[in-house]
Amino acid sequence: MKTLTDKEMELSIAGMLRFGVSLSAVLVLLGGVLYLRHPWLKAPTYGCFVAEHEHLGGIAAVLRGASHLDAKSVIGLGVLLLIATPIVRVAFCIVGFARQKNRLYVFISTSVFAILIYSLIQGGH
Template identity: 35%
Template sequence: MRRMDLWISWALRVGVLLSALLVLLGGLWYLGVHGRDPVALRSASSSAWLLALEPLGLMRLGLLVLILTPVARVALSAFLFLEEGDRTFALITLWVLLVLLASLLGWL
């Protein structure tokens, strides 16, 4: 169980730190381009949502990484339970993963 805890804690740390880094870099880039002008933030186009090469796109990508971090944790848990041969917990975890994905995609 110790190995499983290490992998899960590593996945959560990496997800949160990567998210924070992306949001921070996007925020600094935004301040470098627009200064402290809140009008530019409100009038930003929503068509350039995620992978646009712009500060808001980078910040949105960071938020997406933050949202997907718990999903990755559950997927990793399911894989680790299967690897350990614990089919009961693997099935329960896969069910939780399906519910998470369905709720994120708006199917529930």
């Protein structure tokens, strides 16, 4: 495997970021169109926070709902994909630094990746 220059690494990350944001924006837009199928319903009041209120739920629930074209789940899928984009970016960096044989930065990137995964898992409890 040939070593990766900084420039090549930057370009591959840029492409990946653009792809993630575009795909997630399309999903959120699609969910938005579904959400506005009944445009004259009364908008929910958001003045008071309710923890359970219209909860996006876990990843499994979002996937299940999205497969039935449930509007909020499709938006939720877009949001999940968006949150995943920077996490995948860090994973890209781990691979990139590994190919540059930069052990220090493989370690640093892996630490950031671990913190992000911890947040996602810990957030679910």
